[in-house]
Amino acid sequence: MFYAGLDIGSTITKVLIKNERKVCTTVIKPTGAEHRRLANEIMDEALRKLNLTTANISYIVATGYGRINVPFADKQVTEITCHMRGINWLFPSVKTIIDIGGQDSKGIKVDNGKLVNFVMNDKCAAGTGRFLEVISDLLGVKLDDIGEISLQSTRPTNISSICTVFAEQETLLQLSKGTSIEDILAGIHRASASRIHSMVKKIKIEKDVAITGGGAKNIGLCKALEERVGFPVIVPPEPLITGALGAALIASEETKKISKEELIEKQLKRRWEAVTFFDEKPTKG
Amino acid sequence: MSFIIGLDIGSALSKAVIMQDKTLLSSGISPSEGNFLSAINSVLQKALGKAKLAISDIDLIGACGLGASFIPHSFHKISDISCQSRGTSYLLPTIRTLIEIGNQSSRIIQVTEQGKVADSLVSDKCAAGSGRILQIVAKVLKVDLKDMGQLSLKSTQPVKFTTGCAVFLETEAISRVAEGASRENIIAGLHQALTARIAAMAHRMGLKEDCVITGGGAKDRGLVKIMGEKMGKTLLVPDNPLITGAIGAALIVTEKKG
Amino acid sequence: MKDINKKTGLARAKDIYNHRSKRARELKAEGKKVIGYFCCFPPVEIMTALDFLPLRLLGDMDEPITVADGYLPTVMCIFYRSTFDLGMKGRFDFIDGFIGAHACDGAERTSYIWSNYIKTPCNFFLDLPHVDKGEAVSYFKGQLNYLKETIEGLAGKKLDIESLKEAISLHNKQRQLVRELYYLRKPDPPLINGSEVLQVMISIMMIPAEEGNALIQEVIDEVKTRQDIPDKKNGRLLVWGSLIDNIKFTDLIESSGLNIIIEDTATGTRPFWHDIEETEDPLDGVARHYLQEVKCPRTFAETDTSYKEDLENRYSYLKDFAKYWKVNGVFGNIIRNCDIHGYEIPAVKDYLESLGLPVLIIEQDYSTASLEPLRTRFQAFAETIG
Amino acid sequence: MKTENKKIKKKSGKTLQTAREASYFAKKMLKNALQAQEEGRPIGWSMVTWWQGELIARAIGAELVFPENYGAFCAATGGAEKHLEISDSEGYPATLCGYARNSIGYAKLLSDNNFVPYEGAPGGGLAKPKFFLASGTACDARYKWFQALKRYFTEAPVWTVDLPMPGTKEFFYKGNKELGLKYIVDHLKDYVAFLENLLGTKLDYDRLNEIVDQTFKTLALAHEVDILRRAVPSPMVGSDFWSIMIPHLYLPEDPEAYEFYKKVYAEVKQRVDNKIGAIPNEKYRLMFAELPPWHSLGFFGELAEKFGMAIVIESWNYHAILPIPEEEFEGVTDPLEKVAMLTYYKWTEYNKVALEYNVDPGFFMAAYFQFAKDYKTDGLLAHPLMSCRPATYTLLHTKNTLENKLKIPGVVIDGDIIDLRVFNEKEAFSKMEAFVETMDHYREERKKAGIAW
Ligand SMILES: Nc1ncnc2c1ncn2[C@@H]1O[C@H](COP(=O)(O)OP(=O)(O)O)[C@@H](O)[C@H]1O
Ligand SMILES: Nc1ncnc2c1ncn2[C@@H]1O[C@H](COP(=O)(O)OP(=O)(O)O)[C@@H](O)[C@H]1O
Ligand code: SF4
Ligand code: SF4
Numbered sequence A: 001m002f003y004a005g006l007d008i009g010s011t012i013t014k015v016l017i018k019n020e021r022k023v024c025t026t027v028i029k030p031t032g033a034e035h036r037r038l039a040n041e042i043m044d045e046a047l048r049k050l051n052l053t054t055a056n057i058s059y060i061v062a063t064g065y066g067r068i069n070v071p072f073a074d075k076q077v078t079e080i081t082c083h084m085r086g087i088n089w090l091f092p093s094v095k096t097i098i099d100i101g102g103q104d105s106k107g108i109k110v111d112n113g114k115l116v117n118f119v120m121n122d123k124c125a126a127g128t129g130r131f132l133e134v135i136s137d138l139l140g141v142k143l144d145d146i147g148e149i150s151l152q153s154t155r156p157t158n159i160s161s162i163c164t165v166f167a168e169q170e171t172l173l174q175l176s177k178g179t180s181i182e183d184i185l186a187g188i189h190r191a192s193a194s195r196i197h198s199m200v201k202k203i204k205i206e207k208d209v210a211i212t213g214g215g216a217k218n219i220g221l222c223k224a225l226e227e228r229v230g231f232p233v234i235v236p237p238e239p240l241i242t243g244a245l246g247a248a249l250i251a252s253e254e255t256k257k258i259s260k261e262e263l264i265e266k267q268l269k270r271r272w273e274a275v276t277f278f279d280e281k282p283t284k285g
Numbered sequence B: 001m002s003f004i005i006g007l008d009i010g011s012a013l014s015k016a017v018i019m020q021d022k023t024l025l026s027s028g029i030s031p032s033e034g035n036f037l038s039a040i041n042s043v044l045q046k047a048l049g050k051a052k053l054a055i056s057d058i059d060l061i062g063a064c065g066l067g068a069s070f071i072p073h074s075f076h077k078i079s080d081i082s083c084q085s086r087g088t089s090y091l092l093p094t095i096r097t098l099i100e101i102g103n104q105s106s107r108i109i110q111v112t113e114q115g116k117v118a119d120s121l122v123s124d125k126c127a128a129g130s131g132r133i134l135q136i137v138a139k140v141l142k143v144d145l146k147d148m149g150q151l152s153l154k155s156t157q158p159v160k161f162t163t164g165c166a167v168f169l170e171t172e173a174i175s176r177v178a179e180g181a182s183r184e185n186i187i188a189g190l191h192q193a194l195t196a197r198i199a200a201m202a203h204r205m206g207l208k209e210d211c212v213i214t215g216g217g218a219k220d221r222g223l224v225k226i227m228g229e230k231m232g233k234t235l236l237v238p239d240n241p242l243i244t245g246a247i248g249a250a251l252i253v254t255e256k257k258g
Numbered sequence C: 001m002k003d004i005n006k007k008t009g010l011a012r013a014k015d016i017y018n019h020r021s022k023r024a025r026e027l028k029a030e031g032k033k034v035i036g037y038f039c040c041f042p043p044v045e046i047m048t049a050l051d052f053l054p055l056r057l058l059g060d061m062d063e064p065i066t067v068a069d070g071y072l073p074t075v076m077c078i079f080y081r082s083t084f085d086l087g088m089k090g091r092f093d094f095i096d097g098f099i100g101a102h103a104c105d106g107a108e109r110t111s112y113i114w115s116n117y118i119k120t121p122c123n124f125f126l127d128l129p130h131v132d133k134g135e136a137v138s139y140f141k142g143q144l145n146y147l148k149e150t151i152e153g154l155a156g157k158k159l160d161i162e163s164l165k166e167a168i169s170l171h172n173k174q175r176q177l178v179r180e181l182y183y184l185r186k187p188d189p190p191l192i193n194g195s196e197v198l199q200v201m202i203s204i205m206m207i208p209a210e211e212g213n214a215l216i217q218e219v220i221d222e223v224k225t226r227q228d229i230p231d232k233k234n235g236r237l238l239v240w241g242s243l244i245d246n247i248k249f250t251d252l253i254e255s256s257g258l259n260i261i262i263e264d265t266a267t268g269t270r271p272f273w274h275d276i277e278e279t280e281d282p283l284d285g286v287a288r289h290y291l292q293e294v295k296c297p298r299t300f301a302e303t304d305t306s307y308k309e310d311l312e313n314r315y316s317y318l319k320d321f322a323k324y325w326k327v328n329g330v331f332g333n334i335i336r337n338c339d340i341h342g343y344e345i346p347a348v349k350d351y352l353e354s355l356g357l358p359v360l361i362i363e364q365d366y367s368t369a370s371l372e373p374l375r376t377r378f379q380a381f382a383e384t385i386g
Numbered sequence D: 001m002k003t004e005n006k007k008i009k010k011k012s013g014k015t016l017q018t019a020r021e022a023s024y025f026a027k028k029m030l031k032n033a034l035q036a037q038e039e040g041r042p043i044g045w046s047m048v049t050w051w052q053g054e055l056i057a058r059a060i061g062a063e064l065v066f067p068e069n070y071g072a073f074c075a076a077t078g079g080a081e082k083h084l085e086i087s088d089s090e091g092y093p094a095t096l097c098g099y100a101r102n103s104i105g106y107a108k109l110l111s112d113n114n115f116v117p118y119e120g121a122p123g124g125g126l127a128k129p130k131f132f133l134a135s136g137t138a139c140d141a142r143y144k145w146f147q148a149l150k151r152y153f154t155e156a157p158v159w160t161v162d163l164p165m166p167g168t169k170e171f172f173y174k175g176n177k178e179l180g181l182k183y184i185v186d187h188l189k190d191y192v193a194f195l196e197n198l199l200g201t202k203l204d205y206d207r208l209n210e211i212v213d214q215t216f217k218t219l220a221l222a223h224e225v226d227i228l229r230r231a232v233p234s235p236m237v238g239s240d241f242w243s244i245m246i247p248h249l250y251l252p253e254d255p256e257a258y259e260f261y262k263k264v265y266a267e268v269k270q271r272v273d274n275k276i277g278a279i280p281n282e283k284y285r286l287m288f289a290e291l292p293p294w295h296s297l298g299f300f301g302e303l304a305e306k307f308g309m310a311i312v313i314e315s316w317n318y319h320a321i322l323p324i325p326e327e328e329f330e331g332v333t334d335p336l337e338k339v340a341m342l343t344y345y346k347w348t349e350y351n352k353v354a355l356e357y358n359v360d361p362g363f364f365m366a367a368y369f370q371f372a373k374d375y376k377t378d379g380l381l382a383h384p385l386m387s388c389r390p391a392t393y394t395l396l397h398t399k400n401t402l403e404n405k406l407k408i409p410g411v412v413i414d415g416d417i418i419d420l421r422v423f424n425e426k427e428a429f430s431k432m433e434a435f436v437e438t439m440d441h442y443r444e445e446r447k448k449a450g451i452a453w
């Protein structure tokens, strides 16, 4: 039996297929403006890799920002629960999870594998992955590299603006003053970390702490957060897929809860269509 | 008969005017583009050139704006709020409320009959209500800033944005494009989102007529129209809404030092 | 096309909910006078007894706050900013009297500012002690006497004891009916959902007590026999905290995998849970009821016991609610800037969590436009308790 | 020496020598409490109840400390941030009163540390309370906050002294004043019983009588200083007041406070007699509305320096009570009754002014109308606070009405008592610069309207 977790993030879409014992495959693709609605194709790609068809998948759980309207998912679960489950499976000792996604960041508290509390910021781009994307764009540095580069800094600049837009201008000003990219990036990471930390603090940061989500791929940000937290943090080997992993774990549990007949009926009902994001239909141009 | 320069060195645009005896002789505008010094020089040249003057002919300089400290000549710094209100009231003496939509922030200023500030309110620390968004979205849509207004006016069904954040608005605009929403509707939707923010401030301050709108945002006819509708007021726009701050700076420095 | 007036039960409640001042305006046209009041503390019994229609003044989560921003700072309770905004926009321009109340700072200061800017032929500010001791009750009774005198002036007649007693039993009847309605939520799934109950609750604050009583009775009869009961969900929710007065909010909660079972709020159980005792001087019972039996954390319950006992004293009724209605989760609803409930959050959490009930606290902006982002939070909570 | 003096001036904006000495009283309170703890005497954490609860608690032998005052102290010394963070992580909303959040954070640290103030706590820390004295007056936080503190001092009882707060019009209803006073007296009897029971001693009514008499004496003298301040140029400014208010607000029964006010009076009087202004170049006379930004008091010094703006009078509720006419006391012997009168009269003293100008409420608002006249002010500097709603609720209303009725313009500078982030000094300056024009304009308006000053 196979179980699939589909995490349609604001920025990156992740699919993970597992069986009883192990993770079989993962696919990670930008959600991108054009691809948002094409989660079905990403699913297809994962299936092709394993030579499977939809009929082989017992249960599909969708999560993430775009989970709401996935016609082929058997269940929708919030990314909060999914990240929690994924991390808990990987690192049972973790009590506090910091998830840094593309358009939001979250603090999640776990106790004995149960979600006990959470906070999130989804109103302001400061302290989200988007903030770092904007800055790396501006500096002409690849997102993958900003973490490493910032670690070279000797004198991090102080970025005083919270707002992404103002921080962008502050960065420009620093550039024209001749500040090095390393120092600017280090300053940017500090500013982000401080913002994220002050939010997560609201639910009390307790050991062990894991950082997950796309932001955890950024070593500069992780280090800056670690500095704030004051003790070492855990970063999973592939932080992007913890949500999808959690979703797949839930999928396998759900399968056990229902009868074969119900399962088959569910599978028949799956519609292999595009995903819609917004309730209100925009007018076609 | 002395010559006075007024400067408004904004985060996006640098503006200069030359005045003589309270008459406007010439003006110039240059992008600031993160290099204030060269913007100041360029804008001074423009204004001086048009007035056929040299910097040595100038008796006084008054300046406001974020980048004023970069001015390489001796000058008097005046508060942005006072300059906006004086300059605007010079152009349109009947105004009592001024809405300025600048690049980094928006302001609501209540103006007295003498063109002085009665009260003011500034959007701060968050770009959600500022003119910067117009630029960002224009870039996304590959539209010239100048054409935004016209396009907005043609909208039939403005898109409803789910966020106020300038950065998320950009992302959302990109998605809307991908989903097939028209540029017109996206721009009009943006104008509505921006209006909602500014209207909230305006109501805090209270709108006394006549109301005027200045700053870069005032160049955008679509924005001005939607704002007027939302606030239920006719919003006047000066002929050149960008240079009101610079005019004010010149007028105030004349009074103070002239 | 059905005639609106012929609608009964839930459909009628929905109508009244949607057109809140319609009935008041009709009655006014027939010569009845309307008194608008703040919060659940000005005694409706006195108003009813003098033939007024008491009308609870509420805000509107659908209407962006605009005019009020020129008068009330944004750090205020958003609910009262909204209410005042509607007042300034003329939404309540038909009321003949206004009774402000010292329920919380928000209500108190808004009452003052209201009477400065929104003129009604008659207004009164009801001071309400913060403590519930005997001497406070006597003082409060004195204030009720002033209230009575003031609106007697508007009524052009004196209040006689007998009609006050009648009004008290009429409203007690309403309290009893409300409780009956709540009992219908005991089964799993409940027979009536949160949005439907909310529509009924709002409705009865907008129409005369007799009509309200008839309406609840209709609803009870309808619900008892209906087929289309709500779906069974993961969570059976107790709502505690600031008030909820818009079904878009309850709809959002209930479409996120939760059933609302009982509300300890100012539009829920609080004004209805205890009957007014019928005392020799009816005002004694009225004063005691509002000061001691309306369980809002705005009234300070004196305590010289330990923290645990204090919580037990103040919140054991929540335990009773939770047990009787078999709830498995609590939503603490905090309208931003509500101090009364804000200071209680950790204590209420301590108490409920010690009973094994998970608690979700959300500070919200009293605006339907900002509801959707809350969905993820409710869903995550439903997943926790499911 | 000279440079040092200048430095102090820049930092605090204080101009009176006596104002600099006033911090003695803040320290004295903290020290007394710590000492009381050592000696095993009972300590109460108290709100400012406008003398209603404090005098009685002291008469029975309790030592009081004021978490509100401690909040200002922590903010001024940079120790508040840490406490605020803890309050947030305890789950208290970040929108609550900054003073409350500060003391909640501190309480958590104290209880975690076995009730010994932590190393480096500002001012040595607040000693552990035996009871809480909360207040029902003016602000919900004043009793909800102490109720919340019980989480950390699980055995300490919380007592709320309540005060009637009728509307202005309602206050003048026949018999309402008497009803209110009776309520307070009855309520205070309960309070006395509570204290006696808790502390195991009887209240000495003679002692209370002494305390009350001394309090009236000190307050009367403090009021005399307020009267001196009507002089032009202003002999002292807000920054002075925020220091000298500590003794009359918190320790009015302390004979040292009385002695202190004698010195203040002499110093201020000397300035008035010689027409010496507190600031060199007084051009504008401002009223200050509500609590100052404790962490940035230097701001006012710079306003004075740059624009010649003097803060000549500030929020009514920190000032000493207006004198109560002798005849009101006729036949009053019970000290509890005197306490009741003191507090209730303070609370309602501007109700008459409220009626005259037809403005509501009488507290927090009406006093500015009287001040404007008495102190010949040019403007209102309104400081709405991020985290103190009660003082902020009526500010816009006050500002609008002053402009309409007395042609006194107001300027709004957003800030906070504790939270550093919201106060933007640069923006504030540019607003004040523009406000100069506004005040000039309204001076003309007042002339046209025939309003005296
Ligand atoms: N290699 C990388 N290095 C640094 N940051 C990355 C990298 N890959 C992704 N990110 C960051 O992760 C974010 C997306 O994270 P993700 O958890 O997938 O969010 P979502 O679920 O909202 O799509 C991007 O905004 C980006 O900032
Ligand atoms: N047609 C236009 N021309 C110039 N600027 C425009 C136009 N339409 C909108 N704007 C906006 O005006 C802003 C610049 O306004 P301005 O008042 O000069 O700001 P600042 O003084 O901060 O530089 C830019 O952010 C730009 O987006
Ligand atoms: S502060 Fe900047 S990043 Fe944050 S919401 Fe406002 S515009 Fe967006
Ligand atoms: S929500 Fe809170 S602050 Fe607002 S009226 Fe209710 S109790 Fe008062």
Ligand code: SF4
Pocket: D068, D097, D098, D099, D100, D138, D139, D140, D141, D142, D387, D388, D389, D390, D391, D417
């Ligand atoms: S009045 Fe303001 S500062 Fe004082 S306790 Fe209340 S909220 Fe806090």
